[in-house]
């Protein structure tokens with residue numbers, strides 16, 4: 071994944087290349103039209119020369135000359151409109167068609183990064199996340215509670231559907247009102263109960279709200295970090311530590327090394343200090359298993375800093391196939 075700065079850089083590049091394209095296209099359209107209708111270029115040339123004379127006459131000319139030139143310009147303008155209409159064109163036909171009316175695809179508006187660039191950054195982040203997961207499909211709307219048994223199950227001491235309905239609405243609120251003041255979440259439950267789906271639905275909504283969200287599977291992150299462990303300034307490390315929302319999916323499936331354990335501690339700790347929320351999902355159900363795997367120190371930090379959401383039910387993926 072790219073850092074926020076990299077995303078902004080590529081968004082700027084993209085916006086500015088749209089501008090170039092729009093300029094070139096409008097020029098081509100105009101040149102082609104002039105070839106087809108020579109009268110057009112002659113009219114345009116006359117207008118240009120008339121405008122130049124008019125501005126000179128503002129300083130050197132007499133009021134009568136100015137009046138005549140203004141009338142001439144008006145006449146030319148009418149002729150042009152008539153010609154354009156006759157050919158099915160409009161005054162806009164040869165203007166560059168910019169994607170963004172605010173900044174005309176310059177990327178800056180009133181001295182600030184334009185809205186279109188921010189929007190594009192969000193799209194790029196979404197695309198990046200989608201390419202590694204099912205983000206497009208994972209929304210709150212596509213989450214179905216039907217898959218969860220709607221009966222009291224003694225092994226869970228609850229009715230899974232009712233329980234999941236509560237988790238669902240909690241997650242929805244969490245996302246819809248997302249700020250960096252949100253708490254950390256630890257989603258636990260056996261595989262196939264929709265943890266990743268809900269985590270991604272939160273990501274989706276938070277991105278729409280403009281948050282800088284990083285989603286990464288634990289296996290992927292720890293593999294990468296193992297490779298980069300000797301470069302403390304790695305971009306990935308920076309992103310993971312600084313994203314407004316980090317989703318670390320499937321904790322427990324990574325190949326864990328000594329370094330990995332201390333890296334996880336670093337993530338939990340640094341993000342706590344920066345007051346940035348993290349969502350962890352894991353198939354590890356028991357606290358003592360977490361402690362055994364990640365050491366007492368790391369597991370306590372993790373458990374102590376998260377709200378626990380426990381998913382109950384039967385494997386959704388098994389039921390769908």
Ligand SMILES: [Zn+2]
Nearest residue numbers: 170173184186
């Ligand atoms: Zn713009």
